[in-house]
Amino acid sequence: MRLPGWLAQHLAALRALLVLTVLLGLAYPLVMVAVGQLPGLRDKADGSLVAHGSRLIGQSFTDADGTPVPRYFQSRPSAAGDNGYDPTATAASNLGPESLDLLNDVCARSRAIGELEGVDGSRPYCTAGGVGAVLAVFRRHGFTGPVTRVVSVNETGTPFVATYDGRPVESARAGEDYQALGAVITPIRGDAPADPVVPADAVTASGSGLDPDISPAYAALQAPRVARERAMDVARVRELIEENTHGRAVNVLELNLALDRG
Known part of the structure; x- marks a missing residue:
């Protein structure tokens, strides 16, 4: 049918x-x-999983308060998620090269790493207090003419410089948008070395926020601290860095696991 x-x-x-x-x-x-x-x-x-994480996804080596654990090598910063290294929120900060927020983050991180490692954490366009060395400069004719007023944008306390172009530098007022008032935002390079001791990858996040590697320069900077905290010969720590260096990158998780194995 x-x-x-x-x-x-x-x-x-x-x-x-x-x-x-x-x-x-x-x-x-x-x-x-x-x-x-x-x-x-x-x-x-399988994601290159090991007992304490993944070789392909970065992670923090900090305590519950976010303080770096001194006996471990530290990863580069991450903007992925609230606490960083969140695979479900992989992203960069999306802050551009002229962003004051990015400059402040870089300056604060460099100062903190300098204190942790016992080195000079200064870098160009940063104050000694770890914020961007930026002035709001007012001129008589907007962008031209004599300077009439100068404000240290990121400091409500004592400004990092006393005068600029013959004018006293004022402290900033909280919540004041000086650029909207007509000021020219002017970064001040300062006297920091052109080649900072703290490398760039130590103070900037990767595009994905999940980078598991650091530069050999950043690893070398951390070696004395890790050796001291573990009562190890710093030469042995440097050998482990070399063993876990792949091309121009050092895998932080693999390096820390090698340290734990002795």
Whole structure:
């Protein structure tokens, strides 16, 4: 008996649904999982997981208060999520090179790392207090003419410089937008070395916020502190850095695990 046309069409659609479900919903995923377990692919397919994290995703080595644990090498900053290194919120800060917020973050991080490592944390365009060395400069004719007023944008206390172009520098008032009032925002380079002791990757986050690596320069900066905290020979710590350096990057998790193994 010949089936009605509408019923034949529905049965054909049902058969196609069942076939595609088996092929694409079951067979294909199982084949891909099997391929991912082949030698040379398994580690990457599984996320390079180790007992304390992943070699491919960065993490913080801090205590519950966010304070760096001195016996461990520290990762680079992260803007992914509220506490950083959140794979569900991978992102950069989206702050541009002229952002005062970015400059303040960089200055604060550099100062904190300098204190942690016992080195000079100063860098160009940063004050000794760890904020951006930025002035709001008012001129008689807007962008031209004699300077009539100068404000230290990031400081409500004593300004980092006393005068600018012959005018006394004022402290900032909380919540005041000096640029909206017509000031020219002027960064001041200061006398910090052109090549800061604290490297750039120590004070800036990666584009993804999940970078598991640091530069050899940042690792070398941390080596004396880690050796001291672990009562190790600093030469041995440097050997471990070399062993966990891949190209131009040092994997922080692998390096810290190697330290724990001794």
